[in-house]
Amino acid sequence: xxxxxxxxxxxxxxxxxxxxxxxxxxxxxxxxxxxxxxxxxxxxxxxxxxxxxxxxxxxxxxxxxxxxxxxxxxxxxxxxxxxxxxxxxxxxxxxxxxxxxxxxxxxxxxxxxxxxxxxxxxxxxxxxxxxxxxxxxxxxxxxxxxxxxxxxxxxxxxxxxxxxxxxxxxxxxxxxxxxxxxxxxxxxxxxxxxxxxxxxxxxxxxxxxxxxxxxxxxxxxxxxxxxxxxxxxxxxxxxxxxxxxxxxxxxxxxxxxxxxxxxxxxxxx
Amino acid sequence: xxxxxxxxxxxxxxxxxxxxxxxxxxxxxxxxxxxxxxxxxxxxxxxxxxxxxxxxxxxxxxxxxxxxxxxxxxxxxxxxxxxxxxxxxxxxxxxxxxxxxxxxxxxxxxxxxxxxxxxxxxxxxxxxxxxxxxxxxxxxxxxxxxxxxxxxxxxxxxxxxxxxxxxxxxxxxxxxxxxxxxxxxxxxxxxxxxxxxxxxxxxxxxxxxxxxxxxxxxxxxxxxxxxxxxxxxxxxxxxxxxxxx
Numbered sequence: 001x002x003x004x005x006x007x008x009x010x011x012x013x014x015x016x017x018x019x020x021x022x023x024x025x026x027x028x029x030x031x032x033x034x035x036x037x038x039x040x041x042x043x044x045x046x047x048x049x050x051x052x053x054x055x056x057x058x059x060x061x062x063x064x065x066x067x068x069x070x071x072x073x074x075x076x077x078x079x080x081x082x083x084x085x086x087x088x089x090x091x092x093x094x095x096x097x098x099x100x101x102x103x104x105x106x107x108x109x110x111x112x113x114x115x116x117x118x119x120x121x122x123x124x125x126x127x128x129x130x131x132x133x134x135x136x137x138x139x140x141x142x143x144x145x146x147x148x149x150x151x152x153x154x155x156x157x158x159x160x161x162x163x164x165x166x167x168x169x170x171x172x173x174x175x176x177x178x179x180x181x182x183x184x185x186x187x188x189x190x191x192x193x194x195x196x197x198x199x200x201x202x203x204x205x206x207x208x209x210x211x212x213x214x215x216x217x218x219x220x221x222x223x224x225x226x227x228x229x230x231x232x233x234x235x236x237x238x239x240x241x242x243x244x245x246x247x248x249x250x251x252x253x254x255x256x257x258x259x260x261x262x263x264x265x266x267x268x269x
Numbered sequence: 270x271x272x273x274x275x276x277x278x279x280x281x282x283x284x285x286x287x288x289x290x291x292x293x294x295x296x297x298x299x300x301x302x303x304x305x306x307x308x309x310x311x312x313x314x315x316x317x318x319x320x321x322x323x324x325x326x327x328x329x330x331x332x333x334x335x336x337x338x339x340x341x342x343x344x345x346x347x348x349x350x351x352x353x354x355x356x357x358x359x360x361x362x363x364x365x366x367x368x369x370x371x372x373x374x375x376x377x378x379x380x381x382x383x384x385x386x387x388x389x390x391x392x393x394x395x396x397x398x399x400x401x402x403x404x405x406x407x408x409x410x411x412x413x414x415x416x417x418x419x420x421x422x423x424x425x426x427x428x429x430x431x432x433x434x435x436x437x438x439x440x441x442x443x444x445x446x447x448x449x450x451x452x453x454x455x456x457x458x459x460x461x462x463x464x465x466x467x468x469x470x471x472x473x474x475x476x477x478x479x480x481x482x483x484x485x486x487x488x489x490x491x492x493x494x495x496x497x498x499x500x501x502x503x504x505x506x507x508x509x510x511x512x513x514x
């Protein structure tokens with residue numbers, strides 16, 4: 001192996017790095033339609049996390065993508081049971097705007113949450129639509145994180161729409177889930193031009209060359225690690241980062257430093 | 270572990286997916302970066318230009334590359350493009366080609382007994398692996414017709430395809446899947462626990478997919494070292510050693 005990365009060598013030998021932990025900023029929880037998960041629940045997820053050196057994961061409940069109130073309650077219980085390992089995003093389903101507003105109102109009651117999860121494509125509702133406004137205003141007012149699914153050329157969450165939202169709510173941190181998959185040029189420009197926008201590696205990592213392009217065109221200080229776990233094995237994302245032609249300093253930014261900065265206001269010990 | 274990639278490609282694509290390896294040397298450079306000694310390789314032209322052109326190019330380019338093992342593409346015999354079955358197998362032997370692939374949608378044919386009956390019967394007897402992209406309805410029908418055919422499905426979707434391929438793993442002992450896009454959390458360990466380690470093959474999916482993702486997933490799959498070694502390369506070496514040309 002001609003890859004000289006110390007971190008890559010550690011991951012190949014031991015599956016994790018003692019000096020470079022991982023914080024996963026894009027997780028879920030529970031079973032979901034259309035896919036079999038061997039490890040859908042907390043104890044199983046922790047097993048995968050431990051094997052890959054993932055110290056903490058920020059999740060939203062799959063159930064919440066349908067019934068946000070039930071799903072967010074479920075997520076709160078997991079976060080409460082595993083402080084410091086599991087953090088939560090409150091899912092906002094804009095198709096039920098009254099329930100979405102109640103979820104915004106409930107935000108302060110559960111410790112260990114860092115912001116909101118949007119899935120505009122999944123809900124067929126634009127991220128720039130009015131039903132997301134209460135959550136975005138709250139996130140902006142309290143400097144929270146919004147992880148939104150984003151996909152290239154989507155009419156609901158394409159990167160140009162993310163740019164509109166990021167400009168309007170500059171105190172909220174917007175993580176572009178999947179980095180606007182496939183519309184890379186635009187997504188990277190949005191991340192470059194907006195201080196409050198970060199790229200998420202989830203699923204994007206698999207595309208050959210994309211990690212290096214992100215680093216070269218945006219900078220490793222704007223990229224966070226994400227797996228959709230229990231969807232994807234953290235080792236696949238870690239392997240994609242380890243075997244991209246970037247520096248170990250970049251790898252540290254991606255694996256944990258950027259997330260530590262974003263998570264600092266919310267850390268539970 | 271002695272890695273042996275079952276799914277890599279080189280050549281200049283019409284629409285580059287991103288970085289690609291134009292030549293065997295460039296592919297070998299990426300393999301070296303990731304610590305992969307050997308690979309079963311296709312040429313882009315086999316798919317995007319024609320099997321006749323691509324098969325020739327992959328043979329020529331790998332002639333002096335012992336680490337790269339060429340794959341050829343098939344088309345139906347009815348048009349005469351591949352010659353006779355006897356000539357086809359003779360040519361495979363001459364060019365040390367031990368696996369074939371097919372692009373039925375791209376090359377506009379049906380992958381079934383009507384179209385490939387005698388060829389697939391012969392490939393079954395000779396244990397020549399047929400490498401396919403996932404079309405689960407088509408593959409399920411194909412295996413019902415040719416249950417002894419050695420099949421390797423590569424680059425199946427990462428959107429949970431276990432419910433499609435696990436019945437095939439259970440029914441057909443010469444059906445295999447690669448790991449290039451199998452990043453389901455716990456998927457490799459779970460599949461090994463149910464079906465043993467002999468049915469999964471390490472594949473990179475390069476250059477469409479990042480070469481190291483699948484590699485680290487297998488290397489740290491939470492299975493025994495023997496099972497990892499089988500998936501990493503042992504299974505593919507065994508399959509190729511069984512081929513009778």
